[in-house]
Amino acid sequence: MLRLYDSRMSGNSWKIRILLSQLGLPYERVTLDIAQGETRTPAFRRISRFARVPVLELEDGRCIAESGAILAYLAEGSPLLPTEPWLRAEVLGWMFFEQADLQKPLALPRVYHLHGQAAAEADEIARLHRDGYTALAPLEAWVEDHDWLVGERYTLADLAVSVYVSLADQGGYDMARFGAIRRWTARVAAQPGWVPLLPAG
Numbered sequence: 001m002l003r004l005y006d007s008r009m010s011g012n013s014w015k016i017r018i019l020l021s022q023l024g025l026p027y028e029r030v031t032l033d034i035a036q037g038e039t040r041t042p043a044f045r046r047i048s049r050f051a052r053v054p055v056l057e058l059e060d061g062r063c064i065a066e067s068g069a070i071l072a073y074l075a076e077g078s079p080l081l082p083t084e085p086w087l088r089a090e091v092l093g094w095m096f097f098e099q100a101d102l103q104k105p106l107a108l109p110r111v112y113h114l115h116g117q118a119a120a121e122a123d124e125i126a127r128l129h130r131d132g133y134t135a136l137a138p139l140e141a142w143v144e145d146h147d148w149l150v151g152e153r154y155t156l157a158d159l160a161v162s163v164y165v166s167l168a169d170q171g172g173y174d175m176a177r178f179g180a181i182r183r184w185t186a187r188v189a190a191q192p193g194w195v196p197l198l199p200a201g
């Protein structure tokens, strides 16, 4: 069986759980506690060369690090990852943009807020917010005119880009400014098989 190493609040890990659910793939979940240093042990460093989650371990023991690489591996052959080269490049282009421009500015303020460090890190959060708002602007412009990021339907691009965008308010972002983004993240979260970050209740 597939094995997913993740952590409870990790958005990058949540992306993988959404996709595994949408593809109907059974897996074993190993949830690490980052605050307790469980991603930095010698044993986990042998699993993840970057000492980070998520990591997907295949049935034969080989591992894949980096959420985007795991998503692409799992989605191969499904409608979520087009085979036509231009469409595939469009999907990958949005995923690379998310990793390069969106993920850290959206994720780090959330980490500071979740760990009660928002006041101490106010300057750093302000800097990250500037970068985050800059990256959210072209996304808002795109989804004002398009239901989906690529083509006429939900793809891996929508899944990968929407996760940290949907969590941005937890990092102090004013998402009321982004009406089209909020309608798009709601469309993504309404897709069959989508699962919440945390169990309900």
Ligand SMILES: N[C@@H](CCC(=O)N[C@@H](CS)C(=O)NCC(=O)O)C(=O)O
Binding pocket: 007, 010, 011, 012, 013, 034, 039, 040, 051, 052, 053, 054, 065, 066, 067, 068, 099
């Ligand atoms: N680019 C990586 C980022 C992974 C990442 O930042 N993982 C965080 C949790 S979301 C982590 O494991 N951090 C452990 C640490 O900082 O010690 C991906 O998309 O998988």
